[in-house]
Amino acid sequence: MLHCEIRYKSYGDSAILMQWPEMINEIILEEVLFCKKKIENSSIKLILEVVVSYNSLLVIYGSSIENFYDAVLELKTCVPELISSHDIKKKLWTIPVCYDSEVASDLECYCRFKELTKEQFIRVHSDRIYTVYFIGFLPGFLYLGGLDEQLFVSRKSKPSLHVPQGAVAIGGRQTGIYPQNSPGGWYVIGRSPLSFFDSKKRTPCFVSPGDKVKFESVSVVKYNEISFLEKEGVYVPENVIYEG
Amino acid sequence: MRGEMRILKSGMATSIQDFGRVGFAKYGIPRSGVMDQKAFVLANALLGNTANSSVLEWTMIPPKLHFDVSVNIACTGAKVIPIIDGIEQKMNRQIKLPANAILSFKFVGKGVFGYVAIEGGFDVEKVFDSASMFAPVTKNSTLRAGDLLGYTNREESLKQHAHIRWGNSYLDCSVLRVFPGPEFELLPEDGKRFLLEKEFVVSGIRSRMGIQLMEPLPYSVSEILTGPVLPGTVQLTPSGRLIILMRDCQTTGGYPRVLQLDDLFLSVLAQKQTGEKIDFRLI
Numbered sequence: 001m002l003h004c005e006i007r008y009k010s011y012g013d014s015a016i017l018m019q020w021p022e023m024i025n026e027i028i029l030e031e032v033l034f035c036k037k038k039i040e041n042s043s044i045k046l047i048l049e050v051v052v053s054y055n056s057l058l059v060i061y062g063s064s065i066e067n068f069y070d071a072v073l074e075l076k077t078c079v080p081e082l083i084s085s086h087d088i089k090k091k092l093w094t095i096p097v098c099y100d101s102e103v104a105s106d107l108e109c110y111c112r113f114k115e116l117t118k119e120q121f122i123r124v125h126s127d128r129i130y131t132v133y134f135i136g137f138l139p140g141f142l143y144l145g146g147l148d149e150q151l152f153v154s155r156k157s158k159p160s161l162h163v164p165q166g167a168v169a170i171g172g173r174q175t176g177i178y179p180q181n182s183p184g185g186w187y188v189i190g191r192s193p194l195s196f197f198d199s200k201k202r203t204p205c206f207v208s209p210g211d212k213v214k215f216e217s218v219s220v221v222k223y224n225e226i227s228f229l230e231k232e233g234v235y236v237p238e239n240v241i242y243e244g
Numbered sequence: 245m246r247g248e249m250r251i252l253k254s255g256m257a258t259s260i261q262d263f264g265r266v267g268f269a270k271y272g273i274p275r276s277g278v279m280d281q282k283a284f285v286l287a288n289a290l291l292g293n294t295a296n297s298s299v300l301e302w303t304m305i306p307p308k309l310h311f312d313v314s315v316n317i318a319c320t321g322a323k324v325i326p327i328i329d330g331i332e333q334k335m336n337r338q339i340k341l342p343a344n345a346i347l348s349f350k351f352v353g354k355g356v357f358g359y360v361a362i363e364g365g366f367d368v369e370k371v372f373d374s375a376s377m378f379a380p381v382t383k384n385s386t387l388r389a390g391d392l393l394g395y396t397n398r399e400e401s402l403k404q405h406a407h408i409r410w411g412n413s414y415l416d417c418s419v420l421r422v423f424p425g426p427e428f429e430l431l432p433e434d435g436k437r438f439l440l441e442k443e444f445v446v447s448g449i450r451s452r453m454g455i456q457l458m459e460p461l462p463y464s465v466s467e468i469l470t471g472p473v474l475p476g477t478v479q480l481t482p483s484g485r486l487i488i489l490m491r492d493c494q495t496t497g498g499y500p501r502v503l504q505l506d507d508l509f510l511s512v513l514a515q516k517q518t519g520e521k522i523d524f525r526l527i
Contacts, residue, residue: 058472
C-alpha cells in the first residue's frame with residue numbers, strides 16, 4: 001500500500017484531480033511521481049497529459065469523461081501497491097550562483113533585514129540540497145523544497161516589475177530561480193548564469209521533478225565566464241546520480 | 245503559389261494562433277491557443293482547411309493587412325465589416341482576395357477577438373506542436389507592423405456552394421455553464437449561493453492569461469498548496485476577487501479553485517467586453 005490516502009475529484013468534465021494530503025513532503029513527492037509514471041505507461045486511452053504539483057496529479061483526458069466512477073476505478077488499477085523508489089533515477093545538479101550585490105539587487109537589504117552577514121547567508125543558502133518538486137508558474141521555473149527556516153521571509157509588499165532572467169530569489173518558505181525576465185515578489189539574493197528554459201530543445205528544461213539541486217557560490221568573474229559559455233551553448237551543467 | 249501577407253498596422257495584441265499546445269505543462273509551458281475556438285473552427289471550415297490550421301487573432305482593434313498573391317480568406321469572431329480595397333464585404337464567409345489586396349476592418353462593437361483565416365493556414369514554424377505565439381516558447385507574443393507571414397494559395401478554386409449554418413448568438417449569451425471546482429466545497433453555503441446566483445461584471449483587468457471580475461465575493465477560503473490549474477478555472481483570491489483563467493494561463497496556481505468553466509463557454513467569455521455581465525450556472 002501507499003503511505004498516503006489519495007482523494008479523487010472531478011475537475012471540469014475532462015480531467016480528474018488526484019490529491020494527496022496537503023503538505024510539502026518527499027514521501028508524497030515520490031508517490032506522486034511514481035503514480036504519474038504508472039498512469040502514463042498504462043493502457044488507459046484518451047489521457048492527454050498528467051500534470052504534477054506538490055501533492056496532486058491532474059489527469060487530463062482528450063474528451064469528456066463518460067462515467068467519473070469508472071474512470072476513477074481505472075486510475076486506481078494503475079496506482080501501485082508498493083512504491084519502488086529505485087525505479088526513478090534522480091540527479092543532483094550543481095547550479096552556479098553569484099551572490100554579489102552587483103547582480104543581486106536585494107541581497108544587502110535582505111541580509112540586513114534577516115540580521116545575517118553576507119557570508120553567513122551564503123553558507124546557509126548554498127549548504128543545502130534542494131528537492132525539485134515540479135515545474136510551473138513560468139516555463140522552466142523550478143518549485144524547490146528544502147529552504148532553511150532561518151532564511152524564510154515574507155514576500156515583498158510591492159512586487160518588483162522587473163526581475164531578470166537567472167535571478168535566484170527567496171519568497172515565503174521557498175527559494176527559486178527566475179527562468180525569464182518577469183515581474184516578481186521575491187527577494188533577489190543571487191544570480192545564476194544558467195538558462196533553465198530553452199525552447200529550441202525538445203526537452204527544454206534540463207532538470208526534472210524529483211531531481212536535487214545544490215547552489216555553488218561563484219565570483220562575478222566566474223559568473224561572466226559561465227554566462228558566455230552558456231550563450232555559446234557549450235556549458236554543460238554539472239550533475240551526478242543522486243543516491244539519497 | 246507562394247504569397248506573403250504584410251502587417252501594415254498591427255491592431256492590438258495581434259498574434260498567430262491555433263488550438264495551442266497540450267502535453268508540455270511538465271515544463272511550465274501554458275496551453276495557449278485561440279481565445280474563441282468556435283470562431284476558429286468556423287473560419288477554417290469555411291476555407292476547407294484542416295481543423296488546426298493557424299489563423300491571425302486580433303483584440304479589440306483590428307489590423308490592416310496587405311496580401312501580394314490572390315488568396316481565399318475568411319473573417320470570423322468579433323463583429324466587423326471587412327473592407328477590401330475600399331469595398332465592404334461580409335464576415336463568416338469565404339472572401340476571394342485579388343493580388344495586392346489591402347484588407348482593413350470596421351469594428352462594429354460586439355465581441356473582443358477577431359480572426360483572419362487563410363486557405364492552408366499561414367506558413368509558420370510550430371514550436372512544441374503549435375504555431376500559437378507565447379514568449380518565451382516562441383520568440384514574440386505578438387505581431388508588429390512590417391512583419392511578413394507566408395501562405396500558399398491552392399491552384400484550383402474553392403467550392404463556393406458549400407453552406408455552413410452558423411449562428412453568432414453565442415456572442416449574446418451571458419450564462420456560463422460551470423462545474424464545481426476542487427475547492428468549491430470549502431466555501432460556506434452563503435458563499436456558494438452568492439457565487440451561483442449573483443451577476444458578475446467583466447472588469448478591465450484582463451489579458452490572454454485571465455479575466456478578473458468586478459464584484460468581489462464577500463467570502464474567502466484559505467490559500468492552497470500550489471496545484472494544477474487549467475484554462476477555465478475560476479480562482480478566488482484572498483481579497484475575494486474572482487479570476488477566470490484563460491488560454492495563456494500558468495500551469496499551476498495557489499488560489500482556491502472554486503469553479504471550472506465548461507470548455508465551450510470559454511469562447512463565450514473571451515468575447516465579453518469590459519462591463520458586460522455574466523452569471524454562472526452549475527451543470
